[in-house]
Amino acid sequence: MIYRSVLFSCLLLICLISFNTRLIYADYWCVNTTYNPNSTAGRMYTDNLNFLLSTLSSNASLASRNGFYNFTAGHDPSNMVYGLFDCRGDVNPDACGRCVANARGDILKTCWNQTTAFMSYDDCLLRYSNESMFSRADQSVTFAAWNTQNATDPDKFNQVLSDMMNDIASQAANDRSGKKFAVKEADYSTFQRLYALGQCTPDLSSLDCENCLSNAISQIPTFCNNRRGCRITFFSCNIRYELYKFYNSVSPAPEPASSSSSSPPPSPPPPSNSTSSEEGGGISTQTIVAIVVPISLAIVLLVVGFCIARRPRKPYFAIIETSGKL
Ligand SMILES: *[C@@H]1O[C@H](CO)[C@@H](O)[C@H](O)[C@H]1NC(C)=O
Ligand SMILES: *[C@@H]1O[C@H](CO)[C@@H](O)[C@H](O)[C@H]1NC(C)=O
Numbered sequence: 464m465i466y467r468s469v470l471f472s473c474l475l476l477i478c479l480i481s482f483n484t485r486l487i488y489a490d491y492w493c494v495n496t497t498y499n500p501n502s503t504a505g506r507m508y509t510d511n512l513n514f515l516l517s518t519l520s521s522n523a524s525l526a527s528r529n530g531f532y533n534f535t536a537g538h539d540p541s542n543m544v545y546g547l548f549d550c551r552g553d554v555n556p557d558a559c560g561r562c563v564a565n566a567r568g569d570i571l572k573t574c575w576n577q578t579t580a581f582m583s584y585d586d587c588l589l590r591y592s593n594e595s596m597f598s599r600a601d602q603s604v605t606f607a608a609w610n611t612q613n614a615t616d617p618d619k620f621n622q623v624l625s626d627m628m629n630d631i632a633s634q635a636a637n638d639r640s641g642k643k644f645a646v647k648e649a650d651y652s653t654f655q656r657l658y659a660l661g662q663c664t665p666d667l668s669s670l671d672c673e674n675c676l677s678n679a680i681s682q683i684p685t686f687c688n689n690r691r692g693c694r695i696t697f698f699s700c701n702i703r704y705e706l707y708k709f710y711n712s713v714s715p716a717p718e719p720a721s722s723s724s725s726s727p728p729p730s731p732p733p734p735s736n737s738t739s740s741e742e743g744g745g746i747s748t749q750t751i752v753a754i755v756v757p758i759s760l761a762i763v764l765l766v767v768g769f770c771i772a773r774r775p776r777k778p779y780f781a782i783i784e785t786s787g788k789l
């Protein structure tokens with residue numbers, strides 16, 4: 464027993480260390496559209512921008528916004544600001560609000576005198592411009608980031624990945640929850656499971672969403688070539704896959720009016736005793752030992768696997784490319 468708790472503490476320590484060193488993925492785009500914030504027009508633009516960002520930020524934690532909101536500030540076309548946020552489909556309103564609030568601070572620091580800016584995080588993206596971007600699939604800039612480690616069995620990996628991604632594209636495009644979001648998982652080998660996600664901003668039509676995701680998927684051979692984890696992000700849609708579960712459990716049906724309680728990290732389901740009692744005839748001590756030991760072993764293995772899977776986040780490498788394609 465003591466041995467086991469020592470082992471567990473060690474594992475916990477390893478896990479904590481790898482959590483501390485993990486990088487939070489963020490990408491931004493705000494080049495070549497500077498304005499002078501001191502000019503009369505610039506001051507009005509700045510005022511509108513601040514109003515836009517505070518409106519978006521205060522709406523991000525509202526469950527009624529469903530993780531997405533677009534807004535326009537100002538009336539004079541010469542200084543109107545258009546903006547939106549979109550939270551990842553599995554993220555609850557609280558986390559969405561925090562992410563957008565954080566993005567609002569970062570975007571003002573990083574792109575303070577830019578008319579157009581985009582910022583993308585694990586949990587959300589935030590975007591504004593002096594031109595309307597609503598309901599348009601914009602794939603003009605490619606953000607790519609990948610794990611520098613490769614999959615061990617490329618052929619199998621690419622087959623599983625490709626099947627998953629195609630499903631995700633059509634599922635997200637036709638997502639009835641209004642989030643244009645889909646996740647999928649599949650066995651890649653006996654010990655490894657592949658987890659993937661795709662999402663469009665929900666203002667896109669189904670057709671535009673599917674095209675956008677297909678376009679992102681077509682970038683996989685270029686940027687994600689056999690990588691164990693990878694992300695392709697456009698302004699209007701993004702895909703991601705990893706060998707660990709990087710999203711919260713999503714039930715097939717959308718959770719009813721998701722409460723503001725933050726969802727706990729996924730934990731292995733507690734072994735229930737209802738099945739065994741239903742089998743009748745009582746369960747012998749030997750069987751119980753035989754079940755309990757493998758379960759605790761499985762949990763230990765799970766924790767180890769979880770920590771190991773988390774660690775490769777460090778060597779993530781990111782790149783941004785413009786294609787000029789809209
Ligand atoms: C900025 O934009 C102008 C015109 O739109 C272009 O000629 C110039 O090359 C751009 N500069 C950079 C650094 O992208
Ligand atoms: C938006 O800003 C860019 C660069 O600052 C400018 O070239 C463009 O004309 C502006 N668009 C509108 C609709 O004002």
Ligand SMILES: *[C@@H]1O[C@H](CO)[C@@H](O)[C@H](O)[C@H]1NC(C)=O
Pocket residue numbers: 497498499500576
């Ligand atoms: C925008 O900000 C950058 C860096 O802070 C500065 O170099 C540049 O002159 C500013 N441009 C305008 C038009 O104010």
Ligand SMILES: *[C@@H]1O[C@H](CO)[C@@H](O)[C@H](O)[C@H]1NC(C)=O
Pocket residue numbers: 499500501
């Ligand atoms: C804007 O005004 C502030 C002070 O009023 C000054 O410090 C800053 O350099 C000015 N920036 C530009 C781009 O003119």
Ligand SMILES: *[C@@H]1O[C@H](CO)[C@@H](O)[C@H](O)[C@H]1NC(C)=O
Pocket residue numbers: 518521522
């Ligand atoms: C949300 O957006 C609306 C405008 O659509 C705005 O009036 C309101 O103040 C924002 N914030 C909250 C918390 O509702």
Ligand SMILES: *[C@@H]1O[C@H](CO)[C@@H](O)[C@H](O)[C@H]1NC(C)=O
Pocket residue numbers: 533534535597598666
């Ligand atoms: C939000 O976007 C839609 C188009 O998708 C547009 O019709 C609507 O006016 C936008 N709302 C605001 C507040 O800008």
Ligand SMILES: *[C@@H]1O[C@H](CO)[C@@H](O)[C@H](O)[C@H]1NC(C)=O
Pocket residue numbers: 611612613688689
């Ligand atoms: C992964 O494979 C690529 C070629 O596809 C190679 O350049 C790279 O060095 C490999 N990385 C590792 C960590 O083996």
Ligand SMILES: *[C@@H]1O[C@H](CO)[C@@H](O)[C@H](O)[C@H]1NC(C)=O
Pocket residue numbers: 736737
């Ligand atoms: C077994 O399950 C029943 C209900 O199914 C519950 O009342 C009981 O407390 C459980 N026993 C243990 C040891 O968990």
